Amino acid sequence: MKIFVETERLILREILPTDLEGMFELDSNPVVHKYLGNKPIKSREESEKYIQSIREQYIDRGIGRWAAIEKSSGDFIGWSGLKFNTGEKDALNGKQDFYDIGYRFIPRYWGKGYATESALVALNYGFKVKAYETITGIALIGNIGSNKVLQKIGLNHIEDFNYEDTKASWYELNIKDYAKIMS
Numbered sequence: 491m492k493i494f495v496e497t498e499r500l501i502l503r504e505i506l507p508t509d510l511e512g513m514f515e516l517d518s519n520p521v522v523h524k525y526l527g528n529k530p531i532k533s534r535e536e537s538e539k540y541i542q543s544i545r546e547q548y549i550d551r552g553i554g555r556w557a558a559i560e561k562s563s564g565d566f567i568g569w570s571g572l573k574f575n576t577g578e579k580d581a582l583n584g585k586q587d588f589y590d591i592g593y594r595f596i597p598r599y600w601g602k603g604y605a606t607e608s609a610l611v612a613l614n615y616g617f618k619v620k621a622y623e624t625i626t627g628i629a630l631i632g633n634i635g636s637n638k639v640l641q642k643i644g645l646n647h648i649e650d651f652n653y654e655d656t657k658a659s660w661y662e663l664n665i666k667d668y669a670k671i672m673s
């Protein structure tokens with residue numbers, strides 16, 4: 491099992507087929523999906539496919555979301571990390587081929603700073619280990635928590651755009667500005 495990074499309180503490791511129950515708990519919860527298009531899943535088969543697609547991304551795209559494990563309990567709490575959005579299917583705001591930072595946790599683990607903690611190490615990983623030129627963040631405007639996380643880790647608000655029938659914010663940080671922040 492590959493561990494990508496550890497934070498003070500979390501292990502961020504490859505997502506595994508054995509994460510099925512946690513992934514189903516996460517994605518079948520309507521509260522979690524409030525700002526994700528309101529389409530919680532209904533079956534474990536959907537989670538199985540999702541896990542499989544992330545595992546394929548590790549190989550095909552060189553990166554994919556990471557499972558987040560709370561060190562103190564050993565619990566699977568959700569996922570965090572980078573995704574390479576590529577091709578027309580992944581296009582957003584008229585853009586293709588970008589590295590997107592994201593996170594999704596089971597609600598009982600919200601409000602503990604885990605999104606900020608995990609997103610920050612994912613950002614460091616993207617720039618320091620992978621040397622990506624730009625990292626992007628996207629959140630619906632109403633998703634205050636997610637917007638706050640993106641701002642807290644240092645991404646710059648670039649613009650708002652129409653996403654389906656609502657509005658979303660687009661954030662970016664490039665490696666030069668990241669280096670300036672770090673120096």
Ligand SMILES: CC(C)(COP(=O)(O)OP(=O)(O)OC[C@H]1O[C@@H](n2cnc3c(N)ncnc32)[C@H](O)[C@@H]1OP(=O)(O)O)[C@@H](O)C(=O)NCCC(=O)NCCS
Pocket residue numbers: 521522523525526592593594595596599600601602603604605606607628629630633634635636638639
């Ligand atoms: C968005 C999400 C990942 C935030 O996770 P979290 O671990 O609770 O976030 P953090 O604890 O790191 O919070 C970061 C900041 O946002 C604030 N925040 C978090 N949720 C908030 C909310 N619903 N309303 C207002 N502020 C909120 C926190 O208070 C904190 O601010 P502070 O440092 O000034 O106190 C979590 O709510 C979630 O999984 N939501 C469902 C999936 C989702 O929407 N993902 C993002 C898609 S773009």
